[in-house]
Amino acid sequence: MRRNGKPVAAQVSLAPYILNGKDCGRRKRGEKSKSTMEKTDKQPTAKRELTVNKQPTAEGETRTGKGEPQTADTLHQAEEVSDEAFKETQTIAENLFGRMKRKNKILFRPDDECFSSLRRLLSQTDDRRAVVLWSLSLAQEGVGALRERGFFVAADAAESALSATRAWAAGEIKMPAAKREILACHARAKTETDAFATAMLHAAGQACAVVHSVRHALGFPVYELTAQAIRFLPPRSAVPDSEGLLSAVRSAASYARARIREYEEKLCLARRDRALFAGPWASFLHSSSP
Numbered sequence: 001m002r003r004n005g006k007p008v009a010a011q012v013s014l015a016p017y018i019l020n021g022k023d024c025g026r027r028k029r030g031e032k033s034k035s036t037m038e039k040t041d042k043q044p045t046a047k048r049e050l051t052v053n054k055q056p057t058a059e060g061e062t063r064t065g066k067g068e069p070q071t072a073d074t075l076h077q078a079e080e081v082s083d084e085a086f087k088e089t090q091t092i093a094e095n096l097f098g099r100m101k102r103k104n105k106i107l108f109r110p111d112d113e114c115f116s117s118l119r120r121l122l123s124q125t126d127d128r129r130a131v132v133l134w135s136l137s138l139a140q141e142g143v144g145a146l147r148e149r150g151f152f153v154a155a156d157a158a159e160s161a162l163s164a165t166r167a168w169a170a171g172e173i174k175m176p177a178a179k180r181e182i183l184a185c186h187a188r189a190k191t192e193t194d195a196f197a198t199a200m201l202h203a204a205g206q207a208c209a210v211v212h213s214v215r216h217a218l219g220f221p222v223y224e225l226t227a228q229a230i231r232f233l234p235p236r237s238a239v240p241d242s243e244g245l246l247s248a249v250r251s252a253a254s255y256a257r258a259r260i261r262e263y264e265e266k267l268c269l270a271r272r273d274r275a276l277f278a279g280p281w282a283s284f285l286h287s288s289s290p
Contacts, residue, residue, distance in 0.1 A: 085257065088114060093253035096229060107226045110218040114260055121267050122217050127274055129285050131214050132169055134270035136162065138220045139207035142200050151197040154188060158204035161185035165208040171282035175212065182208045199227035221263055225256045
C-alpha cells in the first residue's frame with residue numbers, strides 16, 4: 001500500500017485480540033489522558049491568541065503569527081470548535097460540581113449532554129458485534145487501570161468476568177456461566193472501600209453485560225468517568241478551598257471530554273474491525289439487531 005508514492009504499513013484488525021484476551025499494545029492511560037487534557041485546557045487561551053495574532057494579508061486571508069496563511073473561513077471554524085469545546089467542558093464541570101454537592105456516588109449519567117454524539121454513534125451501529133468488540137476492549141482497559149493502581153484482587157474479579165464474557169461471545173459457554181462471573185464482579189465492587197476501584201469494577205461489569213444487550217453500552221463510560229473524576233477531586237471528607245476545588249473540577253471535566261472523544265474513536269475502529277473479523281461468534285450474536 002502506498003500513499004504519496006511512499007510505502008505505508010497496512011492497518012491490521014484488532015478484533016481477534018479483543019476476543020482472545022490478548023494485549024493489543026494499549027498505551028498507558030496517564031500519558032494519553034494527560035496530554036489530551038492539557039490540550040483541552042488550553043483551548044480558550046488558543047482562541048484568544050488566535051484573535052490577537054491575526055495579521056491582515058491578501059484579501060480573504062489572514063496569518064496566525066506563525067507564517068501560515070489561513071482563510072477567514074478556516075479561522076472562523078477553528079474559533080467555533082474552540083467555543084464548542086469550552087462550553088462542553090463547562091457543562092460537564094457544572095454537572096460534576098452539582099453532583100458532588102449532592103454527594104452522588106455516580107457523577108455521570110447516560111442521558112448527559114456530553115454523551116450525545118456517542119449515543120448517536122451507538123444508534124447508528126446496526127451490527128451489535130461491533131458494539132461488543134468496543135465494549136470488551138474498554139473492559140480490558142478497565143482491568144489494566146485497576147492493576148496500574150494496585151487493586152490486584154479487584155482486577156482479578158474484573159478479568160474473570162471479562163474472560164467468561166469473551167467465551168460467551170464466542171459461543172464457548174452459555175449465558176448462566178458468564179452471568180455468574182459478571183455478577184461476582186459487581187459483588188466485589190460492593191465490598192471495596194476505595195471509590196475508584198468500586199466504580200471501575202462496575203464499569204467492567206457493565207461492559208461485559210453488553211453481550212446480553214447493547215442497552216448497557218453507556219454503562220462503562222458512566223462508571224469509568226466517575227472513577228477517573230474521583231482521582232482529580234478531593235476526598236469527600238476533605239474541606240478544600242474553593243479555588244482548589246474549582247480547579248480540580250475543571251481538570252476532571254477536561255479529562256472527561258477528551259475521554260469521550262476516545263470512546264467515539266474506538267467505536268468507529270470497532271465498526272471497521274467487525275467488518276474484517278469473521279468470528280467465532282455465538283449464534284445469538286449473528287443477528288444484526290440489538
